[in-house]
Amino acid sequence: MNIHTQIQDLARAMRNSIRTGIIKELDLSRGRCRVQTSGLLTDWLPWITHRAGQARSWWAPSVDEQVLVLAVGGELHTAFVLPGIFSDDAPAPSSSAQALHIVFPDGAIVEYDPQSSALKVTGIKTAQLNATESAAVTAPEITVKATTRITLDTPEVICTQKLIAGTLEIQQGGKMSGDIEHHGGSLSSNGKVLHTHRHPGDSGGTTGAPL
Numbered sequence: 001m002n003i004h005t006q007i008q009d010l011a012r013a014m015r016n017s018i019r020t021g022i023i024k025e026l027d028l029s030r031g032r033c034r035v036q037t038s039g040l041l042t043d044w045l046p047w048i049t050h051r052a053g054q055a056r057s058w059w060a061p062s063v064d065e066q067v068l069v070l071a072v073g074g075e076l077h078t079a080f081v082l083p084g085i086f087s088d089d090a091p092a093p094s095s096s097a098q099a100l101h102i103v104f105p106d107g108a109i110v111e112y113d114p115q116s117s118a119l120k121v122t123g124i125k126t127a128q129l130n131a132t133e134s135a136a137v138t139a140p141e142i143t144v145k146a147t148t149r150i151t152l153d154t155p156e157v158i159c160t161q162k163l164i165a166g167t168l169e170i171q172q173g174g175k176m177s178g179d180i181e182h183h184g185g186s187l188s189s190n191g192k193v194l195h196t197h198r199h200p201g202d203s204g205g206t207t208g209a210p211l
Contacts (some may be wrong), residue, residue, distance in 0.1 A: 017073075031203075033081055042069065044076050046080050065090065067084055094111075099113040109123055
């Protein structure tokens with residue numbers, strides 16, 4: 001091999017070592033993709049992920065996503081694909097200098113902004129959290145808003161302090177202890193209003209209403 005050929009091979013290896021390209025095909029079962037780069041469609045190449053050991057992460061790139069092709073020694077058939085690079089078709093979804101901002105194809109957004117210390121998740125249809133032992137949410141004030149209903153499916157609900165309810169309906173009985181005060185409106189039992197109820201007196205006639 002003469003010096004001219006060696007220089008050509010070295011130049012080829014340098015050109016191939018880092019390339020930009022567009023993903024054209026995906027094999028999700030194998031974690032591989034094919035990239036169009038400079039008129040060449042690569043072989044099936046693995047893409048780089050955040051973790052691939054005892055802890056593993058999965059976030060597949062998408063077709064038409066702009067990427068880097070990293071070829072060790074300039075050999076494209078053993079290269080790796082590094083997503084992703086913003087493009088005219090897929091511009092940056094945020095201009096914040098500090099926020100983590102993720103936009104999904106269905107319009108859902110996950111964002112954490114350290115400037116406001118605010119975590120926002122919007123545009124999702126459902127959310128699920130399963131814990132085998134316990135789950136805790138702690139904050140000075142917590143607001144839960146549902147337009148239809150909130151279901152607490154558990155053998156027991158414990159409220160350790162004051163409970164305020166706009167209305168209350170108990171369907172399967174229960175017990176109450178301690179002093180109970182009632183102000184305003186009517187208190188009924190089996191169709192009888194307690195504070196206006198009258199009943200036959202011991203000496204005939206009817207008693208007066210309770211004082």
